[in-house]
Amino acid sequence: MPVVEQTVSFEDWADTNLAALQRFAAAVTGDPHSAADAVQQALVQVCWRWDRIQGNQNLYVRRCIVNAHRSAWRKWRRERTAPDVGVAEPVADGTSRVDDADMAARLVRQLPARQRAAVTLRYLEEREYAEIAEVMNTTEANARSLVRHALKSLRKLAEGGANG
Secondary structure, X not given: OOOOOOOOOHHHHHHHHHHHHHHHHHHHHOOHHHHHHHHHHHHHHHHHOHHXXXXXXXXXXXXXXHHHHHHHHHHHOOOOOOOOOOOOOOOOXXXXXXXXXXXXXXXXXXXOHHHHHHHHHHHHOOOOHHHHHHHHOOOHHXXXXXXXXXXXXXXXXXHHHHHX
């Protein structure tokens, strides 16, 4: 009996991946409203090209999100600062885990857009450098450099916050 490939419909794929795409876009843009816009633009592009991008849709949609954010940033020539909406509050038992996550999120929001996107892809999405390069339409060496510079900036920001 011949093997028949099962293709997933765009609607099923979008339903399954929407929450992860929203988290990714929020980390890249630093703003939940900009994230929603970027995801919506990306999903429209994915829908138009669905038959041609089968198998690569996860990377393609992330590239679309990064590009949508970059386009919006160029249009307004400024980055918008993310409000502290949706950030978890410290728990009453004295653990510092939530405090550390909150501090990390605040520090990442201070990074330039491309560094923020690279760090998000690497550590939140756990992507390899080759995938980061593909999503960001750059070389693997540049993806590594963006992550390295972002980590260096985060260390400086963390030290400044601790000392300042």
